Amino acid sequence: MKENQTRKSATLADVARLAKVSTATVSRALTLPHKVKPLTLSRVEHAVQTLGYVTHGAARALASRRTRTIGAVIPTLDNAIFANTTHALQKTLDEAGYTLLLASHEFDPEVEVRVTRAFIERGIDGLVLLGTSHHPSVFRMIEGHHLPYVLTWALDPNGTHPCVGFDNRAAAIRLAGYLLDLGHREFAMISGITANNERARERMAGVRQALAARGGRLPAKRVVEKPFTLGAGREGLREVTDEAGMPTCVICGNDVLAIGAIAECNARGIAVPQQISITGFDDMEIASLMTPGLTTVHFPTAELGVYAANHLLERLAGRNVEPRRELPVELVVRGTTAPPPAQRESGRT
Amino acid sequence: MKENQTRKSATLADVARLAKVSTATVSRALTLPHKVKPLTLSRVEHAVQTLGYVTHGAARALASRRTRTIGAVIPTLDNAIFANTTHALQKTLDEAGYTLLLASHEFDPEVEVRVTRAFIERGIDGLVLLGTSHHPSVFRMIEGHHLPYVLTWALDPNGTHPCVGFDNRAAAIRLAGYLLDLGHREFAMISGITANNERARERMAGVRQALAARGGRLPAKRVVEKPFTLGAGREGLREVTDEAGMPTCVICGNDVLAIGAIAECNARGIAVPQQISITGFDDMEIASLMTPGLTTVHFPTAELGVYAANHLLERLAGRNVEPRRELPVELVVRGTTAPPPAQRESGRT
DNA sequence: TTGTAAGCGTTATCAC
DNA sequence: GTGATAACGCTTACAA
Numbered sequence: 001m002k003e004n005q006t007r008k009s010a011t012l013a014d015v016a017r018l019a020k021v022s023t024a025t026v027s028r029a030l031t032l033p034h035k036v037k038p039l040t041l042s043r044v045e046h047a048v049q050t051l052g053y054v055t056h057g058a059a060r061a062l063a064s065r066r067t068r069t070i071g072a073v074i075p076t077l078d079n080a081i082f083a084n085t086t087h088a089l090q091k092t093l094d095e096a097g098y099t100l101l102l103a104s105h106e107f108d109p110e111v112e113v114r115v116t117r118a119f120i121e122r123g124i125d126g127l128v129l130l131g132t133s134h135h136p137s138v139f140r141m142i143e144g145h146h147l148p149y150v151l152t153w154a155l156d157p158n159g160t161h162p163c164v165g166f167d168n169r170a171a172a173i174r175l176a177g178y179l180l181d182l183g184h185r186e187f188a189m190i191s192g193i194t195a196n197n198e199r200a201r202e203r204m205a206g207v208r209q210a211l212a213a214r215g216g217r218l219p220a221k222r223v224v225e226k227p228f229t230l231g232a233g234r235e236g237l238r239e240v241t242d243e244a245g246m247p248t249c250v251i252c253g254n255d256v257l258a259i260g261a262i263a264e265c266n267a268r269g270i271a272v273p274q275q276i277s278i279t280g281f282d283d284m285e286i287a288s289l290m291t292p293g294l295t296t297v298h299f300p301t302a303e304l305g306v307y308a309a310n311h312l313l314e315r316l317a318g319r320n321v322e323p324r325r326e327l328p329v330e331l332v333v334r335g336t337t338a339p340p341p342a343q344r345e346s347g348r349t
Numbered sequence: 350m351k352e353n354q355t356r357k358s359a360t361l362a363d364v365a366r367l368a369k370v371s372t373a374t375v376s377r378a379l380t381l382p383h384k385v386k387p388l389t390l391s392r393v394e395h396a397v398q399t400l401g402y403v404t405h406g407a408a409r410a411l412a413s414r415r416t417r418t419i420g421a422v423i424p425t426l427d428n429a430i431f432a433n434t435t436h437a438l439q440k441t442l443d444e445a446g447y448t449l450l451l452a453s454h455e456f457d458p459e460v461e462v463r464v465t466r467a468f469i470e471r472g473i474d475g476l477v478l479l480g481t482s483h484h485p486s487v488f489r490m491i492e493g494h495h496l497p498y499v500l501t502w503a504l505d506p507n508g509t510h511p512c513v514g515f516d517n518r519a520a521a522i523r524l525a526g527y528l529l530d531l532g533h534r535e536f537a538m539i540s541g542i543t544a545n546n547e548r549a550r551e552r553m554a555g556v557r558q559a560l561a562a563r564g565g566r567l568p569a570k571r572v573v574e575k576p577f578t579l580g581a582g583r584e585g586l587r588e589v590t591d592e593a594g595m596p597t598c599v600i601c602g603n604d605v606l607a608i609g610a611i612a613e614c615n616a617r618g619i620a621v622p623q624q625i626s627i628t629g630f631d632d633m634e635i636a637s638l639m640t641p642g643l644t645t646v647h648f649p650t651a652e653l654g655v656y657a658a659n660h661l662l663e664r665l666a667g668r669n670v671e672p673r674r675e676l677p678v679e680l681v682v683r684g685t686t687a688p689p690p691a692q693r694e695s696g697r698t
Numbered sequence: 699t700t701g702t703a704a705g706c707g708t709t710a711t712c713a714c
Numbered sequence: 715g716t717g718a719t720a721a722c723g724c725t726t727a728c729a730a
Binding site for chain 1: 404
Binding site for chain 1: 715718722
């Protein structure tokens with residue numbers, strides 16, 4: 001009669017027994033195969049196979065004091081804005097033998113603190129944070145645990161935190177400058193929610209700054225803040241255009257809002273971009289698929305993930321890394337962006 | 350001169366020392382506060398505060414043999430299809446004190462095996478799998494570790510695995526039936542990729558089954574398989590309509606494809622739904638935002654996440670759970686769906 | 699109510 | 715190249 005071998009999962013000791021070696025050897029065979037004689041190695045491998053042995057991660061983590069795990073805390077999973085980055089992160093880490101832990105805080109700073117703590121308890125080796133503004137205790141915990149981390153998507157204005165991201169303000173200035181060059185002066189903006197979100201704030205500030213310098217008009221009633229959904233984009237367009245005197249162009253906080261705005265134009269029979277020019281920030285690459293009339297500043301979000309992952313991997317390998325990396329953004333004009341409608345332009349000439 | 354207290358993170362023993370109690374008491378204070386005298390409790394809490402103590406998860410997991418962690422392996426993070434479900438999962442688990450580990454396999458069965466193994470090594474207490482078809486070794490590993498798990502989005506045809514999901518075939522039959530009732534006979538379908546995806550397969554099969562029973566036509570050249578992206582939806586519409594003789598309606602594998610298809614119609618000046626009726630399966634709830642002319646079968650994807658999470662939580666609590674739960678889907682007609690254009694209908698009358 | 703101490707399954711430091 | 719064995723930091727009988 002056989003022992004009840006499947007009652008509980010096999011341990012290193014079981015493997016060692018079966019392979020007639022010590023646990024130390026099994027451990028080596030598993031993690032440093034080249035430090036073990038080929039013959040022993042194969043005996044161990046065989047034992048592992050027949051027992052269906054799987055390393056006990058917690059025990060390994062406890063003994064080795066590392067988990068080969070990286071945590072990423074992002075604002076939301078509920079839309080695809082961060083999916084490119086997240087996917088690139090996961091892929092890059094996976095190839096390096098690391099596992100990505102993912103959590104979202106739904107734009108609630110308290111939740112961000114909690115999930116960060118949960119990650120630290122779980123023994124992550126490194127942490128990816130999205131954005132530069134975080135609850136002080138997030139930074140305190142990171143500090144207290146000497147945890148390697150990197151801020152992403154934006155650049156730390158103080159230069160105190162390692163970061164890899166975009167210059168959101170410069171991107172906004174660039175986009176607004178392009179529209180000004182075309183002759184637009186009557187602006188509207190459908191921004192993301194700026195609370196706890198320096199990316200949205202910077203984009204807004206950049207637009208304002210560019211317009212102020214060159215005489216564009218962006219009255220308060222032509223600025224709305226909306227969550228990043230298609231529906232909000234439609235709504236936003238309604239709100240900034242229902243007033244007398246249409247803007248000649250609308251800048252959207254990201255491409256989800258922009259596509260929503262375009263949908264609303266279509267539904268109302270407004271021609272894009274002949275009557276109104278929609279532009280935005282291309283965070284998700286939806287834009288490139290849906291875009292007659294959509295000019296965007298493109299953010300290389302997948303690259304961001306790769307860089308963020310590599311930043312941490314380098315540091316974990318004990319190498320030095322540049323503490324601040326700015327990723328270049330790109331103005332993407334899709335052929336159809338028009339100058340402001342003649343009648344409006346003539347008012348100025 | 351102070352000891353170098355921040356050199357390494359504080360342990361339970363440090364807390365115990367500071368609070369002048371035993372480690373056992375600290376442990377209790379942390380996990381079963383009511384089993385500790387209030388005074389002692391507060392001493393411990395104070396010590397925890399001043400030391401900035403954070404539980405060492407690996408050590409806890411090793412000793413307690415559980416991690417309070419649930420893994421979910423989904424096909425992709427690259428678009429928002431599964432975001433609703435994932436978010437609901439995370440939220441529900443979080444409220445129950447569990448952490449969600451998330452990984453994607455990008456529709457590659459080998460990768461699915463790898464990430465599943467990684468999760469098991471990390472000591473997850475339960476596993477959420479998406480879909481019913483998986484590599485045999487996935488099931489073998491689950492089995493070998495007595496790991497509670499649940500399949501989602503589809504229903505296990507053999508009834509051997511616990512699952513909570515939708516009857517994708519019935520949903521397809523329902524949608525096709527609705528169109529047949531309106532008088533449509535010339536169908537086209539822009540399906541998702543059916544390889545390794547029983548959801549897409551079932552939807553396709555359901556449409557075919559309904560049409561066969563009632564005389565609808567779905568010629569091979571009017572069926573295309575596309576990845577779930579907006580661009581693919583546009584492309585798909587081009588492919589199924591470029592032939593002579595337009596279909597009067599197009600069924601899309603999900604709402605991303607449907608919205609892409611509508612965008613293509615708009616771009617080509619085809620009226621939806623007067624000349625062509627677009628319908629689809631509403632997995633993401635984008636549809637409700639973008640939908641003049643879009644009729645869908647709505648899948649309650651967020652509820653799915655809640656149910657899946659609760660299924661696992663119940664089992665982990667040692668309670669019995671119904672091993673198979675079907676979530677009802679709903680036909681959502683958004684007011685504008687039209688009968689087939691008269692000239693085509695007249696061909697049949 | 700609290701303390702003592704034996705694990706939990708690895709890794710890592712030594713010898714051999 | 716391999717084997718003993720002492721950590722790793724916590725939980726949990728069992729004792730007090």
